[in-house]
Amino acid sequence: xxxxxxxxxxxxxxxxxxxxxxxxxxxxxxxxxxxxxxxxxxxxxxxxxxxxxxxxxxxxxxxxxxxxxxxxxxxxxxxxxxxxxxxxxxxxxxxxxxxxxxxxxxxxxxxxxxxxxxxxxxxxxxxxxxxxxxxxxxxxxxxxxxxxxxxxxxxxxxxxxxxxxxxxxxxxxxxxxxxxxxxxxxxxxxxxxxxxxxxxxxxxxxxxxxxxxxxxxxxxxxxxxxxxxxxxxxxxxxxxxxxxxxxx
Amino acid sequence: xxxxxxxxxxxxxxxxxxxxxxxxxxxxxxxxxxxxxxxxxxxxxxxxxxxxxxxxxxxxxxxxxxxxxxxxxxxxxxxxxxxxxxxxxxxxxxxxxxxxxxxxxxxxxxxxxxxxxxxxxxxxxxxxxxxxxxxxxxxxxxxxxxxxxxxxxxxxxxxxxxxxxxxxxxxxxxxxxxxxxxxxxxxxxxxxxxxxxxxxxxxxxxxxxxxxxxxxxxxxxxxxxxxxxxxxxxxxxxxxxxxxxxxx
Numbered sequence: 001x002x003x004x005x006x007x008x009x010x011x012x013x014x015x016x017x018x019x020x021x022x023x024x025x026x027x028x029x030x031x032x033x034x035x036x037x038x039x040x041x042x043x044x045x046x047x048x049x050x051x052x053x054x055x056x057x058x059x060x061x062x063x064x065x066x067x068x069x070x071x072x073x074x075x076x077x078x079x080x081x082x083x084x085x086x087x088x089x090x091x092x093x094x095x096x097x098x099x100x101x102x103x104x105x106x107x108x109x110x111x112x113x114x115x116x117x118x119x120x121x122x123x124x125x126x127x128x129x130x131x132x133x134x135x136x137x138x139x140x141x142x143x144x145x146x147x148x149x150x151x152x153x154x155x156x157x158x159x160x161x162x163x164x165x166x167x168x169x170x171x172x173x174x175x176x177x178x179x180x181x182x183x184x185x186x187x188x189x190x191x192x193x194x195x196x197x198x199x200x201x202x203x204x205x206x207x208x209x210x211x212x213x214x215x216x217x218x219x220x221x222x223x224x225x226x227x228x229x230x231x232x233x234x235x236x237x238x239x240x241x242x243x244x245x246x247x248x
Numbered sequence: 249x250x251x252x253x254x255x256x257x258x259x260x261x262x263x264x265x266x267x268x269x270x271x272x273x274x275x276x277x278x279x280x281x282x283x284x285x286x287x288x289x290x291x292x293x294x295x296x297x298x299x300x301x302x303x304x305x306x307x308x309x310x311x312x313x314x315x316x317x318x319x320x321x322x323x324x325x326x327x328x329x330x331x332x333x334x335x336x337x338x339x340x341x342x343x344x345x346x347x348x349x350x351x352x353x354x355x356x357x358x359x360x361x362x363x364x365x366x367x368x369x370x371x372x373x374x375x376x377x378x379x380x381x382x383x384x385x386x387x388x389x390x391x392x393x394x395x396x397x398x399x400x401x402x403x404x405x406x407x408x409x410x411x412x413x414x415x416x417x418x419x420x421x422x423x424x425x426x427x428x429x430x431x432x433x434x435x436x437x438x439x440x441x442x443x444x445x446x447x448x449x450x451x452x453x454x455x456x457x458x459x460x461x462x463x464x465x466x467x468x469x470x471x472x473x474x475x476x477x478x479x480x481x482x483x484x485x486x487x488x489x490x491x492x493x494x495x496x
Contacts, residue, residue: 033253086438092469179295179296180296181393216338
């Protein structure tokens, strides 16, 4: 099974074959078996198959074609709305309108999402995470009718794979693991840890295509730029306020 | 395999049997195969086995006995420190000192954590998540020498199980899944969705032990209280500032 975890690739091209109701229930159920804080299950999953709604969501994900082409889009949300309602109608005063509760609920949603991925891949489906969800949460909230207490955290597209991409590179294990305590990185260590990545043909091509000096600049100057990050940060903090998670 | 995901229980009692180096590498490697935003891998895992450091961490996790008793403690961190260093020494200016970057890195860390759990369970290990990590992040940062750009998000204790607890309850699938868009809950629906949970003997016992009126009050008045949540929220926001994630 570990082999299976180790074979994960993001799949961006899908066959038209729909996902059966039974399989959908099965992979979502596997999601619900993930641990959540205090077993509160403060998350929701929105399963979207309707082409019109997928088309509406598409710009929120920068029009990446997977959103319209995948038979299934799952939006994983931090959700205290359901739990708050349960508390309120039971004469219990919820104190979950704060930042900690948002993070708690986001953690729940993400552990569930990863379980769903693994269950889906075990059924022969391919998946792709869309990091754009937290950039455009406000618009997604509007499209999916998310009430206060609910914030979308990540999105998956799912379907039967119509491509078989190679495994993508990873940093060596000792780049991301520290034993006992954190050991900070020397300049030489950083050079060593990133050297394989920098040597990849595909990354050299990125550098050339984007007219930058090196791979690090592909990230800072092209893909994940400070200006965008700051704008998305402010938008996301506004969303947290609006959805009722910044009342400390 | 889905069966395996569906059999997850939190394990809080462990045998003394240590986890071999080989198994540790294998489960950590499975973690690294999880998707991360832009394949940036902006997370770190601190693997702690030293009894003295575990003892230091123990109060951060409210002295839950697992921390000292488990042979292995893994602290999963949002980590832009390594990536920032790589950028800086490559004449690339990182723009990752903001809230969006923190959330991006936290997402990475959590998807990796769940992969590690599943790989560990597949090897016959038991795991338990500790939600306390985000409550006491400041102290954990100190103990584990986490530099700026690094924030602990969640912790796992791992070891060979010395107990076989029953599966815990979950809300019915239609409590957490919405089709196409979000359908908000009526009072009747909430009652229906939580009724099984409210009827459980173990939960009735909680109510009695804590001298509250119902299960919802166990959460609001005993386990996850507003005052604590507000204090932990403020502490966590301070940590984000201090670690350099609130510079927008």
